[in-house]
Amino acid sequence: METLDIKLPQMALLYGLCLLPWLLLWLIGLRLSRDIGVGILRMSIQLALVGIYLKTLFDLNNPWLNGLWILVMLIVADFSILRRAGLKVRYFVLATFIAIASSILLSTAYLMILVIQPAHFYDARYIVPLAGMILGNCLQANVIALERFYSALRKNENEYTTFLMLGATRWEAVRPYFREAVKAAINPTIASMATMGLVSLPGMMTGQILGGSEPWLAVKYQIAIMICIFTSSTLASIINLKLSLKIAFNAFDVFRDEVIEKKNIR
Amino acid sequence: MPPIIRFNQVSVTAHEKTLLANISFRLFAGEKAVLCGKSGSGKSSVLRTLLGLHPLKSGTVYFQENPLTPESVQSIRSCTAYIGQEPILGAENVREALLLPFQFKIHRGHQPTEAQLIEVLQRLQLPENILDQDSNRISGGEKQRIALARGMLLGKKLYLLDEVTSALDADSKQVVFDVFSDPQLTVLSVAHDPEWLERCDIIFELEAGRLTEVRRHGNT
Structure with missing residues (x-):
């Protein structure tokens, strides 16, 4: 079963739907036109660029190029984690990179080589979206942990x-604070596993079903991705915190x- | 006999501010000393420096004639009890607070018995039922005595007391004085209390991070 295309006039119609909330917001006195406009524009441009990039990546399907893409994602995630956690990049950049790279590589390789087993383990159609999803969740967990x-x-x-x-x-x-931080970091993942399918249909599963997959197949992939997210978030948070302990204290403990970004002091 | 504490031309700065300037003094086992001076003169900095909480700019701190280094700091800390104005008990109730240090590897296996806990409380004139009280609901003076009890249970020989007597009423103060009259215990304190000063062997006067006067009297 092929997914139905959304043609250009229908795309325009889709953007038209935004007029309804925009009008309502305007009526209740919320002047958010600029923010809404920027939000919709950025979403469209960014996704269009990703679309072009992914199309090229899938067409070429070159292991080095795929690896480079994952590396770029890891570096962007590294900076983003530290900025959002309020820590100075120059002190922790390597520690965070080691933590997320090792846990993402482990869980993605496990999934690709042992579980999904595509003809080429580096197959862009699998490795790029899966590694991206795992990393996105791992990023959240690491921000919370730090x-x-x-x-x-x-x-x-x-x-x-x-x-x-x-x-x-x-x-x-530090152990009491360490335990609390790890717990806070992985709690959202545990909670989302516990309510999965009840509260909302997970995004990837919905996507696969829309893409024409059998529900059973979509369910299995969803379970696979959740287990990988849980594993890599836990590993990365613990490794990251442990490595940071060597940096954030002097020799006298x-x-x-x-090491804290001053503007982020609470 | 070598001194238990020796500061040799110690200078400490923090955030470009001078905390201690070229301080030298010695303290021998069993001596009771008090640091006096205006606020900001560096009294507490002396205690914190000894515990390795301020990096030295120059000079050396010796504990039992071993220099303070990253390797030696843990053993110094484990021999020393630091008690501040409002000690942090670090546990939900008093019993847990008293037993807390025995979770750490260095003290594991030396956990006191219930009888030993009660004996220490009695020496400090604290009621037995305080053991099950919430750490947040006891007074500042009781917290200080619990912190002192914890030091006694750990068999500490060196006490660093930062303004301890200020939160104590006359009776509890007497109890604390009695504990420290033990010639085995060495005390380096920060205090203003005239009664306390009277009982100390040595008075160090500090001014703007400098040691300006050392007085000794032999009334103990």
Whole structure:
């Protein structure tokens, strides 16, 4: 079964649907025209570019090019995680890269080589969207993990110091905040697995069904992706926090204030 | 006998501000010392520097004649009890707070018995039922005595006391004085309390991070 095309006049009609919320917002006195316009325009341009890029990537299906695409995604994610977590890029860029790269590569390779087993493990049609989805979720988890951990540590700096004074090692003293941060990072994934299919139909499954897949096949892929997201988010958060502990403290286990982006101080 | 603490021309700066300037002093086992001076004169910085919480700009800090280094800092911290104005207990109730340090590897296996807990509480004139009280619902003075009890259970010999007497009423103050009259215990404190100053062997006067005067009296 082929998916029905949306032709240009119908696309125009689709944009027309936005007039309804726009009118309502205007009526209740919310002047959001500029934001809505920019949002819709950016979405359209960005997706068009991705469309062109993906089309080329799929047509060429070159392992190096696919690898390069994943590398670019990892680097963008690395910077984005640190910026959003309020940590200085120059201190943590390598640690975060190692954490996300190792966990994404492990879970994607596992999925491609052992589970899906396409003719070529680097097949762009599989590896690019799957790695992208896993990375997107892994990014969220890492932002939460780092942000929670370092804000808890700063908030409880006296408690942390008290633990050190009572004979704790650095690891023993940070462990309560470490556990809480990892829990906060992976909780959304666990919750979304627990309600999957009840509250909403997952995006990838819907996409596959619209693309003509059998529901059963779409379900299996959805389970595969969720397990990979859970695995890589957990691994990356733990590795990232662990590596960051070596950077964020001096040799006397005192937290180094300078690793925090000043404008993000809460 | 070598000193338990020795500061040798120690200077400390933080955020381009001088906290301590060229400070040298010695403290021997069993001595009770107090640091005096206006606020911002560097009294607490002396205590924090000894615990490795401020990086040294120059000079050396010795603990039992071993220099303070990243390798030695944990053993210094584990021999020392630091008690501040409002100590952090770090646990939900008092019992957990007292047992907290015994979760750490360095103290594991030395957990005190219930009888030992009660004995320490009695020495500090704290009621037995405080063990099950919420750490957030006890007073500042009780927190200080719990922190002191924790130091006693850990068998600490060196106490760094930062304005401890300010939160204590007359009776509890007497109890604390009695604990520290033990000649085995060494005390380096920050205090203004005249009674406390009277009981100390050495008074260090600080001004703008400099040690301006050292007075000794032999009344203990």
